[in-house]
Amino acid sequence: MTINTLLVDFACASILILIGMFLRSKITLFQRSFIPASLLAGFLGLLLGPEFLNVLPFSGEIGSYAGVITIFVFAAIGINGFKFSRRNMKQDLNRMGAYAVYKVLIITLQLSVPIAFSILVISRIVPEINYGFGLLIASGFYGGHGTAAAVGDTFENLGWENATDLAMTAATAGILVGIFGGLIFIKWATKKGYTHYVKDFSEISSDFRTGLINKDKRVSMGTETVSPVAIDPLVFHVALLVVPAGLGYLLNSYISETWGLEFPTFTVAFIIALLMYLLLGRGEKGVYKYVDSKVVDRLGSAATDYLVFFGVASIQLPVVAQYWLPLTLLVLSGIVVVVGALVLIGPGMTYESWFERSIFVYGYSTGVFAVGLTLLRIVDPKNKSKTLTDTAIVGPLNTPIELFAWSAGPFMLLLGQHWTFVGIFTIASVACFVVARMFKWWYWKIPLDQRPPVPLDDDEK
Template sequence: MTLWDVLTDVGFISLLLLIGAFLRAKIKFIQMLFLPASLIAGVLGLILGPSGLSIIPFSDNLPVYSAVLIAIIWASLPFTSKLESFTRIIKNAKNMWAFSQVLTILQWAAGMLFALLILNSFWNGLPNGFGLMFAAGFFGGHGTAAALADGFGTNWPEAHSLGMTSATIGIITAIVGGIIITKFETQRGKTSFITSFKELPNELRTGLIEKNDRKPFGYNTVSAMSIDPLIYHSGLLILIAMIGYYLSELANAIFPQITVPVFSLAFILGYIIVLILKALKADSYFDKQIFERTSGASTDLLVAFGVASINISVVSSYAVPLSLLLLFGIAFCLFLYFYLAPKFFHQYTVEKSLFCWGWGTGTVAMGMALLRIVDPELKSKALDEYGLAYIPIGFMDIITIALLPTLIISGHHWFFTFTALAIGILILVVTKLLGWWGKAPTNIQPTERKIGS
């Protein structure tokens, strides 16, 4: 693989991203589904690339981009997340944390149980970690799918295609399912801020922002006469990812029996760099928004490359059990939305539950898109609560994703399954005893009057 291969791969995927953005802006059907340009680009790449019609000459290293990009994305997290005290998290966002943590941990447990107890009864030889594909693709998205595949490496090379397929189905489930749920809730009169899809701002449909509504990309913290602010920020993230790669190679050479993922080391290094910058009082010379845009661009590329790199022959060989696993996953997420979420969210129930549906089946971006539909001005404070709640959730996710491949490869799949199940049940029991969930307290104020009512 040469640098020209990288240029042509990125060039073709960039062309598909632009086509995806154009199609989103012009085709009503795509606007109705709120499909992101990155997903459209990935599907086009899958159809036109080596696994499809072989029109686009992608290189053989297409799956490698996902592993590299996820390292950059995780390196950016310490620069885009605000550290909060656990006391403040519990006070301001305890219900969002409890429900979100239960959602993530029980997705891992439920997928593993369904695969080990049911699918394995009909299909001999399924990998021990097959049930992970539900959570990895749904609440985890393409990033987690790439991270897990990187962790399994050559021990389970099919994990990449299976995970990317699951994540793609997850995004479609998030969008299509979210729109169906939204229409259902508006017809029932359960939404707090809208009564009809006709009230949605046009930018949510087309993806194009009108001139008067545009916001700045970020703030220049260094002079372009010295170094361009974009390379100043993105270069730091790429440097951290590179160091993470070398440390991973070193650790794997010293301890060949385990796999140390690059993304987890990049995440740890990112926090170390953040602490060093704070100690030197140099953190003010970096802009959070530019880091977010670098991470967002990497995520778009990851989704596009991830979908385009799916090996159709691998997916077809697991087609039936994978379809059953994902159908079970959709049913499980519907159960969480309709039964469990209302017990945690007593005010703005639909808005907060729908946001959790979006990120619990697709990505946080999907959750935000659905939230903007039912709560255009973000008055429910769902994002604020999730931003606080994600701090402990994020650390739990990082530990889980980093350890999962090693646990599965070493034959501890049942241990992980029952541990995850026990943690999920324990959180439910403790939060129930603390009175965090159940029937709505009598002092909860009614939701805001609906528009047009």
């Protein structure tokens, strides 16, 4: 990839995003579905890109952009700081604790239920299917295309020739389930009154429907905190985000090469950005008084639009016709897990802003972070539910689970230890429920339409 191909890729993306905005502002169907312009643009990119019509000059690197942009998004969250209000500290800790258990439970269920279903049911219907087949759902749905490729390659090294194609197909199915299923559930939740930051289409303003704000309702994107004579204010804020994003990548690469540990790069960048926030200081003598959080938010939001576009436009749709039956059954088992996690476990383990936080986890656990982010932006455009902030903080808890599953899973499943593998994650799933009940992170008795939003911080009121 050269700087010129990068320029062309983002130029094509920008053209399609503008077209997506035009379609959103004019077509009622898209407005009623709350579909963001970036998502519409992503589908246009998929249609016009190399996977279908191939009329746009995209490079072969568009599939790698989403992961990099995600780092930038979380750097924006970190640089704006993280704080507990003393009044709500206990509430904050309970919220994050319950959310952490919920996220762990999602992956342990995907690593137990579909695999057990594959062993007990699918392998009897299609005897040539091996016991590793069920792992394709977790690697594709929760892990996404990158993890699916890695797990498929491990399986192929163990002698399963078609594993990578099947894993990539499962990952693609997960993305489609996340996008279209998520939109269906958002429509359901708005009608039921479960959403706090976006209401039913018939009750919202034309500004929100079309995405075009009338002159009398427009607000400033931010203020100049440094003099353009010294440095452009936008460059100042961009630099504050690029530094932790780049350092996060370098530090994570060093950790991986030195100790063989794999952490989410966006979490490392978030921690570095948070440290910068603490070092900059918020007092009168601190540098942070020159940081405009509204500008930072806008930069993070702008990156998110491009993240959504590239995440969708780079979808690959491998067709593995000879495995359509077992693959369909496996995907259905995965759908049962993620839907059950959304409509049953989500409200059970989430009290405040339960739907906003649960729909993000639903999207996040069906293959691409961009899908979860897209769904969250529809129902919580300003991250008032603190879902992204909490995700960055509790994200590392899933890393040991993923490392074990993706590295040891193929060996255990193909070499006769399949029930041991299933048993480990079944016990972990049960443990999540026990922890939730022990700490009283179980809220099923409270009606869904009576759940409050996440409390605002004092400076957000």
